[in-house]
Amino acid sequence: xxxxxxxxxxxxxxxxxxxxxxxxxxxxxxxxxxxxxxxxxxxxxxxxxxxxxxxxxxxxxxxxxxxxxxxxxxxxxxxxxxxxxxxxxxxxxxxxxxxxxxxxxxxxxxxxxxxxxxxxxxxxxxxxxxxxxxxxxxxxxxxxxxxxxxxxxxxxxxxxxxxxxxxxxxxxxxxxxxxxxxxxxxxxxxxxxxxxxxxxxxxxxxxxxxxxxxxxxxxxxx
Amino acid sequence: xxxxxxxxxxxxxxxxxxxxxxxxxxxxxxxxxxxxxxxxxxxxxxxxxxxxxxxxxxxxxxxxxxxxxxxxxxxxxxxxxxxxxxxxxxxxxxxxxxxxxxxxxxxxxxxxxxxxxxxxxxxxxxxxxxxxxxxxxxxxxxxxxxxxxxxxxxxxxxxxxxxxxxxxxxxxxxxxxxxxxxxxxxxxxxxxxxxxxxxxxxxxxxxxxxxxxxxxx
Numbered sequence: 413x414x415x416x417x418x419x420x421x422x423x424x425x426x427x428x429x430x431x432x433x434x435x436x437x438x439x440x441x442x443x444x445x446x447x448x449x450x451x452x453x454x455x456x457x458x459x460x461x462x463x464x465x466x467x468x469x470x471x472x473x474x475x476x477x478x479x480x481x482x483x484x485x486x487x488x489x490x491x492x493x494x495x496x497x498x499x500x501x502x503x504x505x506x507x508x509x510x511x512x513x514x515x516x517x518x519x520x521x522x523x524x525x526x527x528x529x530x531x532x533x534x535x536x537x538x539x540x541x542x543x544x545x546x547x548x549x550x551x552x553x554x555x556x557x558x559x560x561x562x563x564x565x566x567x568x569x570x571x572x573x574x575x576x577x578x579x580x581x582x583x584x585x586x587x588x589x590x591x592x593x594x595x596x597x598x599x600x601x602x603x604x605x606x607x608x609x610x611x612x613x614x615x616x617x618x619x620x621x622x623x624x625x626x627x628x629x630x631x632x633x634x
Numbered sequence: 635x636x637x638x639x640x641x642x643x644x645x646x647x648x649x650x651x652x653x654x655x656x657x658x659x660x661x662x663x664x665x666x667x668x669x670x671x672x673x674x675x676x677x678x679x680x681x682x683x684x685x686x687x688x689x690x691x692x693x694x695x696x697x698x699x700x701x702x703x704x705x706x707x708x709x710x711x712x713x714x715x716x717x718x719x720x721x722x723x724x725x726x727x728x729x730x731x732x733x734x735x736x737x738x739x740x741x742x743x744x745x746x747x748x749x750x751x752x753x754x755x756x757x758x759x760x761x762x763x764x765x766x767x768x769x770x771x772x773x774x775x776x777x778x779x780x781x782x783x784x785x786x787x788x789x790x791x792x793x794x795x796x797x798x799x800x801x802x803x804x805x806x807x808x809x810x811x812x813x814x815x816x817x818x819x820x821x822x823x824x825x826x827x828x829x830x831x832x833x834x835x836x837x838x839x840x841x842x843x844x845x846x847x848x849x850x851x
Contacts (some may be wrong), residue, residue, distance in 0.1 A: 438682040439705035441698075464719070465759070468705065491758025500757070506733065507757075512681065513723030513765035520720045538799040557798060569699070581699040581716055581844075585683050588718045599820045616718075632698040634707075 416575050416625045420450045420585035423598050423626045427563055429456050430483075434461040434519065434564040434590040435473050439492065442583035443472035443522070444567040444600035446629050462519070462561055464512065464586055480504065511539060512557050516589060522558035524593025529556050564594035566617070567629060568601035569634040572608070573612035575598060575599065576615040577624030584616060591621045600629040638778060638807040644669045644777050645822075646735055648850065650676055654732040657681060657766055660704040663735040663776050670780075679731060681762040686714025691843050703762065703848050706810065726762065728771040733769035736763060737777050738804075740791040743838045745801040747775070748793035767800040773835040779806035785837040787811070787818070791820050808832045809849050817841060822849040 424447065427433065436547075437443025452460075452475050461482050467474040474493050476482050484506045488605070490496040499505035510518065517529040530553035534540050544555040566587045569580035577599055579587055591597050599617075604627045647669035650656055657679045658664050658844045667689070670676050678687035680702045687702060696707040714816035726730060740748040747767055750760040767773050780786055787804065804811040809832055810822035820832060821843045829842060 420835075438703075441682075441701045441705070445636040463754075465720075487759065489759035489761035490754075497757060509757075509759045511760050511764040512719070513727055514770075516719040516723050531727065533768050534795075537764065537795045539764065554763075578745055580682070581697065581710075582683050582701055583699045584716055585719045585722075628796060634696060634699060 416622065417573065417604065417622050417624060420626055420628070421626045422445060422537065423447070424450050424454060426596065427451065427454070429565060430458045430460070432460040432561045433462070434561040434594055435461060436564070436566045436584075436585065436587035436590050437467070437472050438464050438582065438585040440467045440471035440474075440632070442504070442567050442579065442585050442587055444565050444598075444629055445598050445632070446470060446471065447565045447598060447628065448475045451481065452479050455481070456479050460484045460486070462486045462559060462590075464488055464497040464515065465491035466491040472548060474527070477505065484508065486510060490540050514622040515559075516586065518556050518559040518564065519589045519593045523589065526558060528558060530554070530555055532597055534548075541561065544588065548626050557592065560596040561590070562596065564590040564597045566591050566597060566599045566622075568599045568617075570603045570605055570610060571601035571622070572610050572619070573601050573625070574607050575619030575625055577601070577617040577622065578608050578614050579616050588617045591617045596623050596626040597621055600626045602629045602631065606609050639665060641800045642776050642778075642805050642807055645810065649772070649803070650674070650733060652676070655679060657686070657726065657731050657734045657770065658733070659736040659763070661737055663737060664704070666735055666776070667820045669779065679722070679725065680708070681722050681726060681766070683719060684710065684716045685712055685725075686711045686715075693724055702712065702805060707834060712720060723762070723765050726765050729769055729771055731766070731770040731776060733772045734766045734778050735763045736766065738786065740786050740788055740793050741775055741801050741804055742788045742791045743817050745799045746791050747773075747796045747801050748791040749796050751794050753794065763796055767797045772802050773800050775801055775804045777804070777806060779835050780806045785835070787838050789838050791798075808835060819838045819843050820846060822847045
């Protein structure tokens with residue numbers, strides 16, 4: 413069996429300046445914090461981050477933003493992280509806002525071989541600017557393009573040594589979608605178990621999508 | 635006068651029917667959950683990935699893996715279900731949510747909605763709002779009638795749209811306004827206000843229903 417378990421340093425070694433990185437999580441819940449901390453230590457810059465939101469100070473991707481490591485943030489919501497607005501005003505950070513459902517579908521399309529998705533969301537708004545509008549049975553849809561990344565940084569609750577992942581409660585969010593849409597998928601997990609210990613019925617991300625497993629992710633300390 | 639936000643939430647709650655699937659926005663709309671009759675089985679959706687959202691936990695009982703879309707710790711009810719964000723927005727966009735309740739910066743005569751951006755001032759992002767108003771079967775705007783006297787119910791929105799022709803009903807402290815194909819219709823009025831006062835607080839043209847009722851408080 414291919415050995416997927418690596419140290420934090422080994423896991424993030426291939427991530428470089430300018431990498432395009434999907435980060436799982438919703439306001440930090442479901443974000444692999446140890447990978448965020450490791451990237452802050454490594455200090456690489458000009459990252460393109462695709463994440464649902466800008467989190468809030470000292471949580472999730474907000475750590476990378478505060479450390480000025482992010483060039484572009486593609487997200488649906490940045491309102492709870494004041495640093496995002498400040499860096500935008502200074503021209504240090506580009507933010508591309510995408511409706512949340514559209515973001516999810518674009519990532520899903522990226523991971524599942526679709527050429528794009530048609531959504532009624534955003535029709536007639538500034539989200540539609542520059543996008544193709546396609547009318548089907550009298551109703552207008554926007555053509556939204558797939559999103560892919562060099563890396564997906566995922567947070568597992570329980571992961572077996574083959575990389576099968578189970579996510580607890582609301583930590584799931586974008587994680588299983590992103591795990592399908594990146595060249596290299598790194599899972600930081602709370603618990604690593606032997607193959608077979610996760611009931612196959614409960615596997616949420618099949619191990620074939622996971623390249624690297626890192627242990628040591630902790631429950632969030634309030 | 636009773637707390638205005640509580641009054642609005644209480645009135646919105648009357649729109650919910652036993653068995654409905656409902657998504658409440660952050661802030662005032664969240665309060666709607668406090669006014670559901672005990673014998674109603676309402677399923678609340680949290681768009682970050684579950685159905686069966688329950689009330690806030692007791693202090694010290696928070697589960698760090700369980701938040702709502704406003705990043706607050708919450709609980710789930712018996713029979714809840716978790717899913718990923720694509721499924722969550724499939725539920726929303728696929729017309730499986732009966733009612734969504736949201737706040738607004740502006741609403742206009744055609745039911746167009748602006749609630750996600752004030753260019754140059756506030757850019758929080760749309761989050762799930764654009765999907766919710768496009769996908770939910772009924773869209774209720776719960777808000778104060780004016781912004782400190784400044785009109786919010788307009789002939790035409792001046793802020794960037796969240797979506798076009800999506801609002802079904804507006805509930806404010808002054809009354810209830812329904813969006814119909816022929817325009818806005820005042821169907822209920824708070825007895826603390828006169829029709830003239832409602833008109834004055836509204837830039838849009840409002841018709842008064844022939845069956846105008848007193849708003850419950």
